Amino acid sequence: MNGLFGHVNQNDDSAEHEDNQQNHDQNNQQDHQSDHGNEHEHHDSSAEHEITENQSNDDEGKKYSVGIDLGTTHCVLSYVELNDDEDELTQEVMTIPQLTSPGVVEDKKQLPSFLYLAHEAEIAEGSTTLPWSATPDHLVGDIARNLGSKTPIRLVSSAKSWLCHAGVDCKQPILPSEAPEDVDRVSPFEATKAYLQHMKAAWENQHPNAPLDDQDLIITVPASFDPAARELTSEAARSTGLGHALLLEEPQSALYSWIDNSLGDWRNHVNIGDVILVIDVGGGTTDLSLIAVTEQEGNLELTRIAVGDHILLGGDNMDLALAYTIKAKMEQESGNRLEAWQVQALTHACRDAKEKIFNNPEQDTVALVVPSRGSSLIGGTLRTELTREEVDRVLVEGFLPEVAASDRPVSRPRSGLRTKGLPYAQDAGITRHLAGFLAKQQSATEDLEHVDLPENATFLHPTAILLNGGVLKSNVLADRLLKVLNSWLVAEQAPEARLLEGADLDLAVAKGAAYYGVVRKGKGVRIKGGTAASYYVGVESAMPAIPGMPPEIEALCIAPFGMEEGTSETLPEDEFGLVIGEPVRFRFFASNTRREDTVGLRLDYWTDEELQELDEIEITLPEEGRKAGEVVPVHLSAAVTEVGTLELHAVSQQDDHRWKIEFDVRAGEE
Amino acid sequence: MNKYSIDLTLMPTTLDLWHVYLIAAVLALALILIIVLLSMVIGMARRAKQAPVEITKTVEVPSEPEIKIVEKVIEVEKIVQAPAPEPIVLKESTPDAALQLLGLLQKEARFIDFIKEDISAYNDADIGVAARVVHEGCNKAVNEYFTLDTVRTDSEGSKVTLAKGFDASEVRLTGNIVGQAPFTGTLIHKGWKVTNIRLPKLTEGHNASIVAAAEVEL
Numbered sequence: 001m002n003g004l005f006g007h008v009n010q011n012d013d014s015a016e017h018e019d020n021q022q023n024h025d026q027n028n029q030q031d032h033q034s035d036h037g038n039e040h041e042h043h044d045s046s047a048e049h050e051i052t053e054n055q056s057n058d059d060e061g062k063k064y065s066v067g068i069d070l071g072t073t074h075c076v077l078s079y080v081e082l083n084d085d086e087d088e089l090t091q092e093v094m095t096i097p098q099l100t101s102p103g104v105v106e107d108k109k110q111l112p113s114f115l116y117l118a119h120e121a122e123i124a125e126g127s128t129t130l131p132w133s134a135t136p137d138h139l140v141g142d143i144a145r146n147l148g149s150k151t152p153i154r155l156v157s158s159a160k161s162w163l164c165h166a167g168v169d170c171k172q173p174i175l176p177s178e179a180p181e182d183v184d185r186v187s188p189f190e191a192t193k194a195y196l197q198h199m200k201a202a203w204e205n206q207h208p209n210a211p212l213d214d215q216d217l218i219i220t221v222p223a224s225f226d227p228a229a230r231e232l233t234s235e236a237a238r239s240t241g242l243g244h245a246l247l248l249e250e251p252q253s254a255l256y257s258w259i260d261n262s263l264g265d266w267r268n269h270v271n272i273g274d275v276i277l278v279i280d281v282g283g284g285t286t287d288l289s290l291i292a293v294t295e296q297e298g299n300l301e302l303t304r305i306a307v308g309d310h311i312l313l314g315g316d317n318m319d320l321a322l323a324y325t326i327k328a329k330m331e332q333e334s335g336n337r338l339e340a341w342q343v344q345a346l347t348h349a350c351r352d353a354k355e356k357i358f359n360n361p362e363q364d365t366v367a368l369v370v371p372s373r374g375s376s377l378i379g380g381t382l383r384t385e386l387t388r389e390e391v392d393r394v395l396v397e398g399f400l401p402e403v404a405a406s407d408r409p410v411s412r413p414r415s416g417l418r419t420k421g422l423p424y425a426q427d428a429g430i431t432r433h434l435a436g437f438l439a440k441q442q443s444a445t446e447d448l449e450h451v452d453l454p455e456n457a458t459f460l461h462p463t464a465i466l467l468n469g470g471v472l473k474s475n476v477l478a479d480r481l482l483k484v485l486n487s488w489l490v491a492e493q494a495p496e497a498r499l500l501e502g503a504d505l506d507l508a509v510a511k512g513a514a515y516y517g518v519v520r521k522g523k524g525v526r527i528k529g530g531t532a533a534s535y536y537v538g539v540e541s542a543m544p545a546i547p548g549m550p551p552e553i554e555a556l557c558i559a560p561f562g563m564e565e566g567t568s569e570t571l572p573e574d575e576f577g578l579v580i581g582e583p584v585r586f587r588f589f590a591s592n593t594r595r596e597d598t599v600g601l602r603l604d605y606w607t608d609e610e611l612q613e614l615d616e617i618e619i620t621l622p623e624e625g626r627k628a629g630e631v632v633p634v635h636l637s638a639a640v641t642e643v644g645t646l647e648l649h650a651v652s653q654q655d656d657h658r659w660k661i662e663f664d665v666r667a668g669e670e
Numbered sequence: 671m672n673k674y675s676i677d678l679t680l681m682p683t684t685l686d687l688w689h690v691y692l693i694a695a696v697l698a699l700a701l702i703l704i705i706v707l708l709s710m711v712i713g714m715a716r717r718a719k720q721a722p723v724e725i726t727k728t729v730e731v732p733s734e735p736e737i738k739i740v741e742k743v744i745e746v747e748k749i750v751q752a753p754a755p756e757p758i759v760l761k762e763s764t765p766d767a768a769l770q771l772l773g774l775l776q777k778e779a780r781f782i783d784f785i786k787e788d789i790s791a792y793n794d795a796d797i798g799v800a801a802r803v804v805h806e807g808c809n810k811a812v813n814e815y816f817t818l819d820t821v822r823t824d825s826e827g828s829k830v831t832l833a834k835g836f837d838a839s840e841v842r843l844t845g846n847i848v849g850q851a852p853f854t855g856t857l858i859h860k861g862w863k864v865t866n867i868r869l870p871k872l873t874e875g876h877n878a879s880i881v882a883a884a885e886v887e888l
Contacts, residue, residue, distance in 0.1 A: 101777070103876030107868070126875035352806075371803045373885070377783040378792050378800040 064207075065216040065517025067253070068199060068245075069510035070192070070233065072160045073283030073316065074110040076510035077199050080518055082216065091260070091514060093507055096202045098141030102127040108142065109507070111198060115156040115191045116144035117176075117183055132201045138186075138194040149344055153179050158284050159191035161422050164222070164229040164310050167615070192236040200240055213242050216517035220509050222287045223249040223307035223532055226590060226614050227646040228663035234645050247644035248516055250509050251278035251289035252304055252527050254468035256519065257512030258503050267300060269500060270464060273450040275305075277462035277497065279434070279481065280509075281469040286311040286430055288437050290460065291527060294450045304529030305448070306441040306460075307592060309612075311433055313425040315471040318395050321428070322354060322386070323347040325394050326368060330384050338370075342382070345370045353386045354395065358474040364388040400480045401429050405459050405488035408436045431484045435459065438488075440593055440609065447595070457492055466500045473505045530562035531640060534597050536611065538587030539574075553587065555603040555611060559638035559646060561595045568639030569599045570651065575635065578650060581628040583620040588663075589613050599638075619650055619661040636661075769878035770869060774815065776882045779807025783882075815868050821861030830857045 063083060069076040077094045095107035102123055116139040123139075130136050139147070148155025156175045163170050173185035186194075196219075203212045219242075221233050230247055237245040255278060259266045270276065274293040280286070288308030294301045323346045327338050330346075338346070346368065353366040365385045372380025409427035427433065438459040445451040445460065453461060465482065472478045478499075486496040504511065519526050536555035559569055578584050589611045591597070603611075621632060634650040637658075641647055648661035775781035784804045789797050812818070821840050824830050832841060834851035840861065843853065872878060 097871075100870060103873045104870045105873065106870040124875070127873055129873040129875075367799075367802055369799055369802050371780055371800075375783045375882075376787060377780045377803065378787050378789060378796050381796075381799050381803060383799040383802075 062210055063215060064210060065514050065520075066203070066212065066218070067248075067510045067513025067516065068196070068217070068219045069250070069253075069507075069513065070160065070195065070219055070221070071113055071282060071509070072158055072285055072314070073113055075113055075195050075199060076110055076507055077203065078507065078510035078514040079215075080514045082518065082521065089260070089515075089518065091511055093510065094199075094203065094206065096141070096199060097131050097205070098198070098202075099128060099130065099139065099143035100141075101143060101146055105130065106142070111141045111195065112145045113140075113157070113160065113195055114144035114148055115140050115159070115186065115194055116147045116151075117154045117156065117179075117186065118147065119154070122147075130201070132205045137197075138191075140194050140198050150341070152176070154183055156186060156191050158422060159188040159195075161284055161312055162188035163192065163232050164225050165422060170232055189232055189236055192233065193240050196237060196240045196242065200242060213244055216520070217242055217245040218248050218253075218513040218516050219245045220248050220250045220253045220513050222285055222310065223251050223289045223304075224285075224287055224310035226310075227535070228615055230645045231663050234643050246642070248513050249289065249304070249307070249529070249532070251280050251287055251307070251466075251468065252291070252529065253509045253512035253516065254278055254280060254503065255291060255302070255466055255512065255527065256515045257508035258466055258500055259524065260512065260515040261502050261504065270300070272300065273452070274463045275445060275451060275460065276464045276466055276500070277438075277485075278466045278468065279472070280467075281430065281471040282314050283316050283470065284312065284314045286313050286425075286433065288434065290441060290444060290462065292445060292448055292451055294448055300525060302525055302527040303448070304527055304532070306437075306444040307532040308433070308437040309592075311425045312422055313399075313428060313430065313433070315469070317424070317428060318399055318471065319347050319351045319354075321394050321398060322350040322391070325390060326350060326384060326386060330382065333384070334382075341373060342370050350386060354391050355474065357386065357388050357391050358476045396476060396480050399428050400431050400477060400484065402480075402484055402487070403429065403431050403435060405435050405439070405491065407432050408439075409433050431481070434481075434485070435488070438462070443593070444595070454492065454494065457494070459488065459492075461489055461492070461494045462497050463495065464500055465497050466503060468503060468505055468508055470506050528564070530564040530567075531559060531646065532561075533590040533592040534561040534594050535559040535638065535646065536589040536591070536597075536603065537617070537636065538589065539576075539602075552604070555589050555606060557597045557599055557601040557603070558636050558648065559640075560598055561591075563638070563640045563646075565640050565644055566642050568637060570637040571600055571635045573600055575633050575653065576650070577631040578619065578621050578634050580621045580626045580630045580632060581623055583618050585616045585618045586661075587613060588615065588617045615663065617648060617661050617663055619659060621650070621659055634659075766872070766878050767869065769881060770872065771815075773878065773881040774811050774870075775808060778811040778814075779804045781808065815870075816864050817866035817868075819863055819865045821863050822857055824857050824860070826857050826860055828857055829854060 062081060064079045065082055066077065066079045069078075075096075077096065078091060079094060080089055080091050093109050095109055096111045097105050097107050098111055100106045100108075118139055126134070128136060128139060128143075144155065145157075148157070153176060159175060162168065162175065168174060168188075170188045171190075173187050173190070175185055175188060175191060176183070179185055200212050204210075217237075219233060219237055221230055225233070234245065234247060237243070255276065262269065270293045272293055272295045276291045276293065278287075278289045278291060280288070286308075288311075289304060290306040292303045292305050294303060323343055326346055327343055331337055349368045349370065353368055356366045357363060365387045368384050368386050370382040371377060374380060407429075409425070409429065409432045411426050425433070442453070442457065442460050445453060462485070465485065467478055467481070472481070482497070482499060489496055515524070518524060534557060536557050538553045539556050540553065556571075556574060558571060563569065591606075591611045593610055597603075626632070633653050635653060637649045637651050639647045639649070646663075648663075649658045650661060651658050772782065776783070780800075780803055784800060787800075822830065832843075832851060832853045832855075836851065840863070843855070844858075845855070847853075
């Protein structure tokens with residue numbers, strides 16, 4: 001209907017009408033209910049039919065840029081109205097109605113990324129009603145986390161981490177991994193879909209005339225997500241009816257949010273030649289990225305030059321570490337073992353208590369209580385204390401130890417039995433992971449003319465730091481992180497890195513994603529980057545076979561580092577004979593350090609540091625008029641889609657026929 | 671003279687049996703007449719309330735039941751002519767919101783558990799431990815579902831002046847209340863007011879009277 005309005009405005013030059021339209025827009029963002037009343041007042045003079053149509057069309061013709069932070073532990077949705085002028089960009093975080101316990105619906109800004117597979121006897125009929133559905137398919141959000149805290153065998157958590165877990169098929173029902181036989185499990189893919197579905201329904205409930213898929217939609221993923229995990233995220237969005245969603249790396253999104261928050265002042269806070277280190281410590285993962293500030297024809301340019309490995313280490317690990325420390329202390333004091341539910345309650349209590357200690361420098365102890373489960377509260381409640389010394393020892397020294405720049409994360413060989421769970425980081429020292437990352441990316445700025453690294457540098461020197469993630473809201477942890485990093489810089493006579501202030505650590509990723517939609521309209525600086533790695537397939541080398549040894553493998557580069565969205569590369573020289581009707585698998589590798597490799601380059605030697613093996617990729621040529629068993633010569637072609645996913649194709653040399661190569665073949669052959 | 675001659679001048683000097691019968695019969699007939707008339711009047715009064723006054727006039731026999739009738743008719747007149755003053759309606763709180771708040775306080779702060787427990791059996795240290803649970807939980811619940819503000823921003827104990835027309839529901843006067851506004855006095859309590867409520871919504875079939883479900887672990 002607003003489309004029609006715009007039309008009316010064009011014909012009618014009266015200033016009053018213009019005002020009305022603006023009022024209408026502003027009101028719309030704040031309150032849809034009260035809007036109806038205003039419309040009546042403003043447009044009494046308009047034709048009758050316009051008024052009646054207006055009542056039900058608040059958003060039509062409006063266009064929003066919507067950012068979804070699909071986090072490991074929380075999801076957030078933020079939006080900006082695109083019709084606004086850039087100066088008046090008003091950004092909102094949508095409240096997401098969700099069940100918090102059976103029969104109770106609350107509006108919250110975050111949707112916990114949990115899914116609960118309720119037993120039919122567990123939930124009374126009609127007590128899972130949401131504003132848009134009487135019987136939702138899945139219980140997600142706060143209710144899932146609450147019910148799951150008492151019944152963990154039915155709780156699906158960290159689905160996002162499974163998406164990037166090599167060796168499992170993410171479309172197979174495998175979660176919860178510890179569930180007994182008669183629980184109907186879901187796949188990580190399906191859980192991701194459920195969270196998106198919930199947010200889509202919430203959006204469309206609040207914006208009935210602005211379907212989410214018609215908006216500019218951006219979904220964030222960790223920078224360290226491999227091509228398969230990106231493809232799965234994008235596919236989950238497609239099958240939820242959000243086919244137009246684009247992907248954006250979370251650290252980039254955090255930087256966009258910082259730029260947006262600075263209201264144009266950011267140019268005064270960064271200089272040409274700066275290397276911004278984005279450290280994002282979320283609930284479940286730690287994500288590292290480097291973004292360089294350069295100059296192009298007098299304009300500041302931002303280029304994402306490196307991303308870190310996928311590190312499964314975050315705030316939840318910290319709370320758990322604290323809880324187990326206290327558990328050990330209580331058991332030693334009382335001589336009784338704590339039960340699982342008590343540890344659970346202790347973890348909750350520790351989460352709040354550590355924040356109190358962090359936020360009040362003069363408070364050195366906080367009482368921790370574990371209430372009894374029965375109705376007798378006074379008799380059965382356990383009490384202990386959390387001291388500043390414990391917090392410092394376990395969190396600050398445990399997760400952010402003062403290490404040297406030459407330290408590296410410790411990795412022990414994994415025991416053969418660890419196939420069921422997630423590959424959590426073995427070294428909890430975030431600073432050691434950071435040291436490893438910066439040393440590995442030492443040459444990341446070599447091609448940039450504005451960034452100079454001293455000769456003697458043993459690691460890449462960041463000049464500015466942007467923090468993100470709820471964990472780093474605590475000043476104690478943020479200060480320690482800065483202190484450690486600056487001690488490395490000072491040791492190499494480099495200036496200390498400065499902290500970019502003014503970031504909103506909890507909501508920045510979603511907000512930045514929504515702002516990215518505005519940037520894409522040409523209203524701001526866009527971070528360049530392209531793919532964060534170069535990609536290779538394994539091909540057998542032409543060496544004569546040696547009995548008893550597997551054939552030597554060479555890595556053939558099929559996609560170079562930094563491929564931009566919407567570009568493609570083909571292999572002109574190399575040819576593969578594919579057999580019709582038979583699945584063919586390739587070993588697949590990625591490198592986030594080899595920036596120089598071009599398409600077609602063959603590596604016959606590499607270190608584990610340089611190339612990480614990803615899951616195999618698979619292609620099956622359908623028969624389609626050809627004989628089964630026929631061999632078709634093909635090229636491989638790599639493209640980065642506009643969405644931000646990598647696509648591999650086999651292209652026939654005879655007739656240019658293309659077949660898609662699937663990433664998602666994590667059948668986990670054991 | 672035959673045996674039964676009529677002489678109207680005669681007056682009986684003695685009350686014989688016949689005369690007694692005669693008087694009894696007259697009285698009985700009169701009584702019957704009154705009863706019949708009464709029943710007619712009552713019937714008419716009930717059927718036709720629009721003409722009650724007229725009916726009363728037709729009944730002239732003074733007797734006890736008649737007085738009752740008149741009273742009744744007047745009652746009817748009152749109802750018709752002078753409607754009763756408007757009843758004072760006191761607001762009745764809906765139980766759902768109260769139950770919901772109890773449920774929230776129980777969930778977050780174990781409020782009912784704490785209140786229903788006999789604390790005389792425990793020492794202060796044990797009660798203190800449990801009070802932490804209740805205090806922390808109540809604090810969390812109140813902050814989450816209500817936005818609280820003080821009524822007066824002045825610090826307690828300071829002198830405040832209330833201008834004429836101040837809101838008596840916001841500020842309560844105590845002590846030596848004489849004279850006219852403006853009033854000057856000492857702020858004893860700064861007051862609290864709720865500026866925003868964000869209570870969770872409930873589904874249609876939700877039974878709010880279960881403030882804490884029983885828990886059975888399998």
